[in-house]
Amino acid sequence: MRKERKRKPTIKDKCVDLLRRNPDISTSVLTQKLGCTPRHVQYIRNHYFRRGEGAVNPADVVSDTERFQYEEKIRELEKQLKDKRRKELTEEEIRQTILGLKNTGARMPDWIVNPGPSHGTAGVPTLFLSDWHWGETVDPDQVFGLNQFDLEIAHARAQRVVERTIDLLKNHMVSKDYPGLVLALGGDFISGDIHEELTATNDQPVMPVVLDLYGVLIWAIETLQKEFQRVFIPCVSGNHARITRKIQSKNRGFNNFDWLLYNLLEKHFEGNRSITFQITSGEDLQYKVYNHRYRLTHGDQFRGGDGIIGPLGPVTRGDFKKRTWATQVGLEYETLLLGHFHTFVAMDTIIQNGSLIGYNEFALRGNFKFSRPEQALWMTHPRRGITFRVPVQLEDREEAPDMAWVSIPREAVA
Template sequence: MSKKCPKHPKYRGIRPPKSNCKTCWKFYQEIKAITDDKIALDRLAIQSSEKLRELSKKYKNILTENDDLKQIIQAMQTIKASTKRFTISQKKGGASEATAIIVASDWHFEENVRPETINNLNAFNIEIGKIRANNFWRNSLTLINLCKKDITINNILLVLLGDFITNMIHEELAETNLLAPIDACIEVQNILISGIEFLLRNTDCRLTIPCHSGNHGRTTARPRHSNEGGHSLEHFIYHNMAIHFANNPRVSFLIAQGYHTYINIYNMTIRIHHGHDIRYQGGVGGLYIPLNKAIAQWNKGCRADLDILGHFHQFRDGGNFIVNGSLIGYNAYALSIKAEFEKPRQAFFLIDKKRGKTIVAPILLDSN
């Protein structure tokens, strides 16, 4: 390295010289080259140090993952080597006892549902109604036989909740229904009698049949409260059926005289009604809120453990209530009130002698 300029001994070469002295400029360039090299070396050292730290961090993570994998492998080998087995014992003693509940309602047998009016979600006419009714009885028996494999079932509660016919209670229905009300009643009566006889032939159970009128079977413009049955075509059907089975000791009819019927099954009290006295206007909380409010008020007078109802064409298990579906399925009215779409179905469940309501299942109507 050149020595400092003798003419400018105080110049240290840190900044460019202010004079044109060649010696100072040469000294400056040499100092600058040394400084640039040192900076480059320092920068390289820093970069190498950062890479080393990054590699060290990755290496530690790999070591941690390796330890975790070793523990997992060791645990898997321990589980694989285990020969201890959990013992499942077969059921001992007699089968439990239960009553089968079959709910039928809201068939609207003579109503016509044209697919093009409801976005092809459903279709319904007399022929489809007969097919679904046939599936109702057949699939009800299938569910009973399935449950009877492990459960003693000696009694069937066949709950008839009304609205089996649509009737001509509105002008539109008078235009679109496929049968006159009396003709529809005859068809429904024949199907119900045939279904009861089908259950009697294919089971050894006793049938208790509580019967309720719906709001569609009325012969008055507005629903009646104190004398609903006396103005109901379905009430007449039920009495005809009771006469038909009067001499059969396995069949008992309970034809409602008021809005509610109370039945005791084992240690449970069941309250049965069609459901048309529940005021539900389509709120976001669904049917559960108005129905539970109604149940709470009714329980102040006569308490029940379980309510069975129909009317809303929605199969629901609310814990303390069962709402039945429908046989007709989705229609133009349901679409207009923004009702939730549901396929045709009816309700089946068991009341166990010791456990209360247990198995709850839909009775599918569009398939065998």
């Protein structure tokens, strides 16, 4: 006849036995003797010993032990859920709770949407700022002396882009009266730490760079508002300001110093009704000036190209795919605005911005087309759409010894 195997005492059995022998034994002593947690001991003390337990069904012992394990698992899952919810705060919760911004919703200023009499007006000017790479350094010895960049030079170029924009619009246009100015912010305003070489060679760490740039952008917006009275500022984030090593599709704005910078600027100008921000936590943003619809994006989603056509191929393909999708969902647009490639290109359907940093070691290593530091400026007319487009040059070229306004080769004269 087969002998029935004797059941091995469980932690619960041992604990109850010790409590019966000495009801005053402390939890810490039981913990040391049994090799379990204080919570486990307290659970056994409360649920078994104090209830005057007698004979216990062995099946119940296993069930109660499992129940304790399940309770521990539930607590852990509840903690994970709480952490997950904390990470997934919505954009409005962050803006209202943390930044203290009012829930006004994305609104377009009336002066942009509703065109006034078009006779005699040049339209609404747009200054496109992107790819400043604040904090990055460019060593002239490593780029054939074609460029140099650090925080001191960045400050000078930022001042120039504002002053030269005002000069172009106020002193070189027939009409000097504008309903306002659109200041499109296209991302990559800081160099960031996305590559080890940037972390090692940046002028300063990220946080001081962000604070320094914050002050510069406040000055730029205030100066432009004094000249043009009203300013509309649509904003998208770039890839350099991200805090993740790889580019992510989800929570693009929440993991990006560009987005934080935009919201801090909006908070700063919250009481100024003449300055309006439209900030997205996603990748693209759509707005219109008069009846002309713009799609603003940074441009890092466009990949490919070669040394002959440069980014024109991937940008054109990407624009085609965007327009196909936009038509399907009723978000058609006339002009795509992007930065990222540091080269000014102005077409009817695409405006690609230059940069503040200019040519750097990365561009030289990739044998990319040489480009000077410049930012895009154009005019949107109520009836004619885009009528005037020009790069705002941020560095003057060296003067040639012969400054005649026009010259003809001697052999070309009959």
